[in-house]
Amino acid sequence: MPTPTPTTPARLHPARFPDLIAAEWLKLSCRRLLLLSLFLAPPCTAALSWFLCSGVDLVGTRGRTDFDRLAASFDHGVWGLLMIGAAVIGALSFTGEDASGLIRTTFIAVPDRRRVLLAKAAVSAVVATAVGVPTAIASFGTSQAVLSGKGLGLALGDPGVARGFLAACVLLPTAALLGLAVGVLVRHRAGAVFAVFVTLGVVPEPIPEGGRFLAEAANLMPRNAWSALVGLGTADDELGPYPPSVTHSWLVLAGWPLALLTAAALVLRRRDL
Template sequence: MSAATIEVQQYRPTERRVTFGGLVRSEWIKFWSVRSVVVTMIAAFVAIVGIGVLTSFATRAALADADGAQAMAAQGIDGFGASMTGSQMGTLVVAAVGVIVIAGEFSTGMIRTSFVTAPNRLGILAAKALVLAVNVAVVTGVAVLLAFLLGQAVLNTRDLGTSLGDDGVLVALLGNVAVLVGVALAGLAVGALLRNPAGAICTVIASIFVVPLLLMPIPDSWQGDKIQEFWFSNTPQNAALVTPVEGYLSAGTGILVFAAWVAVLLGLAALALKSRDV
């Protein structure tokens, strides 16, 4: 009687390489799975549209009066700028989104799992940046367009509004979206550098609103005017306006310098992720 021979095959696990596409899908799921991110994105949309429409109502009332119109013109406020007022508040909110996307993972320890999956770490930063940029561009793009259309509808009741086809309007709308995306990416970079959500958010807010005020007293003899022009949050001012404002870089130069700021911050964040422990 022959003994039955049982062939035992050794189990060999299949090696699966982590691709950039896989990282992007993972980050996309994480982006819309974090409640604070979803709430903050909704807050950004509401702020851009709501404040823009409310400011348009206030501007319509002020521009209807000759003295009020003269005062607002002296301050560089026009119908387009009124409807885009909410975009300035939106920069604070999207900056917080950028910080939360990465600093939130450091605070909870989830970033360790991500780094085990992709040990080189730079792929994770690139995937987060891409997902963040696309989502902020789409959400704020719709919000900016809606704020403009609703705001101009309010102003047009007194024949004070502008149309989408007017010179410089479409470019300025795209400029507003570009600024919002850039600030969100800057928030991501600062979040990666500081790894603390509260500290990173405070740092970004201070760089946008506090530092420009502190730079104002610097005399021109110390190149104070140049320092103000080339400071991070001041560089893209005219890129988001139809009527340029004196004291800031031109739209084209400003957006290039702003992009350089964001690129440098992301480069520092990449260096920190590569060189520092979790």
């Protein structure tokens, strides 16, 4: 009678980080409608820039003096919507998994939850950057082509222009990371979307008109910090009497996603799912 030979159990190797990146990209690519809406941003933004800059002759001589030729390239309303859209997609990248229960399977396969969060952040940032940079190029190029024909054009080498262009390039990845962190902290799909909309769309609007204290509070909001970076400081900027400095604006823009992602990593490590 043959003696059975003992078998050694197969060793389970931890998932490599490139595997996590590939898995997160696969999950995101399944949201085709959301991705399509993002990749429509460059042509739509270019068309709106052409429309808005074509009407500069209607503002008169005084209006042309106050006209901010850089801010016109990155309309606050249009880019504010893009910012909210990128943040919503970032939030849904976690809350969608959490609602379906797939996140539990992910954490069973990868017990180190911080690695999963880092992979989600990397994919969200790369996709948002792949959209944000062409959108900034299309918006700036179209608007300056129109304004150059009216004697108001700017070049990237002019003071403050490169700063504003860079701020436009990083806005969408910043918003996507912020939204991802909010999604982890809130966990509820509708709640995360509401929190993103209030933080990026509602709160920044009325505060600058309420005196110095509220103006300083408004300067801590990411959207207002971005608006200061893409403006040349003319009366047309609508930043109020106490605009933030350039350094302050960069710190705010970088600090929001960094602080929220740090909080999300701590909460995710301790929370039961």
